[in-house]
Amino acid sequence: MSSDQELKPLVLKETEKARDNDIAEPKPDRKYAMLITLLFLQFVSRAADTMIYPFYPDKALSEGLNMADVGVVYAAYDISRFITSPLFGSILLKWPPKSMCIVGTAITGITSVAFGYMERLESRDWFLAMCVILRALAGTGSAMISIASTSILLKASGFQSNTIIGLAEVVTGFSFAFGAALGGFLYESPP
Template sequence: MGNCNNRPTSNLNSVWKERLLVVVVLTIQFVALCTDTFLYPFFPQEATAKGLTPTHIGIVFSSFEFARFLTFLTIGYLISKANPKHWCVVGGGVTSVCCVLFGLVDSTSGTLYLVLCSLTRFLAGSGSAMLSVAAITLLLKSRHILAVS
């Protein structure tokens, strides 16, 4: 059973699945990095109104990247022990929940605001790293992704 190009249908389905996987992984990477960058334009003004100094604002911003760094070091080992699809779901869930929680932190101020902002950004960075590493692992495990057809 083949198509008009005398190529097996299952091979064509495999190619389309692999291309769809590339699109999904690139979308995942885009969304994971957007969780960090959407904060930069408006957060400093909001945080200053809540009583944070520029140093505190820098701590909140850097906690995301620090968490990504620490999670990148450990998630590779953990992905080898479990399915990368599982870690994609876990990373996406953690990132999503932390983004919602970060929006709810607005009702506090002062030191509690700094701690809660830093904690939610730290956890969001960890989830984003899980999502990124698992997505790249899925992409690299797939066959023929980099082959030009």
């Protein structure tokens, strides 16, 4: 047996350790906390997307946009997720999922807050451009959160993959319904 053949399993094992260094096997009592935390993060990320649905068309029309422009702003989020999800899935081999999850959360949070200040822009064109850019960035952050948190849960939680994927889908569906309802409620509530 050559020295290359002897070293290959060791190198592969060390590479896997290095790649998974931030995903340690949790203690049994902590796996449920990890599951709830990461699913809640996915919930908030997707709910933030739908919170604007009840009121954004009226705001956009008052800024001079038409309904086609509103559709472009809405579509920017999901188009961004569609494009960046496979990219982040492949980057996950080199970038630790925990870091990706944190960066995705920061991007989603910052863009959501910044989106609230778009009505201060005076130009219709700037308003449209910035809304599209911010929604695309929010979709990118959301893709990072979904990919990284699902990866962490599949690898480290100890739950079966069908359970994780099923729960993630339930959370996504619930977040769409809850986010839109919460957005309408917050918009209508007095300041």
